[in-house]
Amino acid sequence: MNLGELKVPGPTRTALTVPFWAAAAEGRFIVQHCADCASWVFYPRQICPYCWSPRLEWREASGRARLESWSVIHRPGHPGWEPAAPYAIGIVRLAERPSMLSHILTAEPRLHLPLQVRFTQVGAEILPCFEPQNE
Structure with a gap:
């Protein structure tokens, strides 16, 4: 999608x-x-x-983070997200220590998954999403 x-x-x-x-x-x-x-x-x-x-x-x-928690959304709260379902939203712990909620760009989220920021066009906006780090 x-x-x-x-x-x-x-x-x-x-x-x-x-x-x-x-x-x-x-x-x-x-x-x-x-x-x-x-x-x-x-x-x-x-x-x-x-x-x-x-x-x-x-x-x-740095844009580096680890996945602390996530939910796979099957029934979005906004109809605009329906074409993207299922998708993952998660709490990421930044390498600098704060945490934030973000779209997780992987079909296989797992606890403590190393992530990196990826700026992604979502609708009309560029948003910081997170994807698995290239290891």
Whole structure:
């Protein structure tokens, strides 16, 4: 299935998330990094959840992750996703330590599967999805 052919809603953009989505559209994977305690932070926030510093900066992340949990969707909640079903959605733990929810581009997800980001056309958007690492 070509995910670019789907008629699905795109991500909600806010002032905090615009840098993330703009970088994704350019094929860059960025995550917030705290200038005070050196923690990596995702989802985008105004203050660091570890030390409460407001000094969060966007930095290039490695794009490497491990699959922590997943669900294979057979009956999507939005009709635009029906042509893609079944598909996997999962929680990935980034190498930098934050976790995020993402589309998983494999028919055989498994616990702790090494992943890498792959920018993928999904509907009208370029989204960071994850696929198995080339080992």
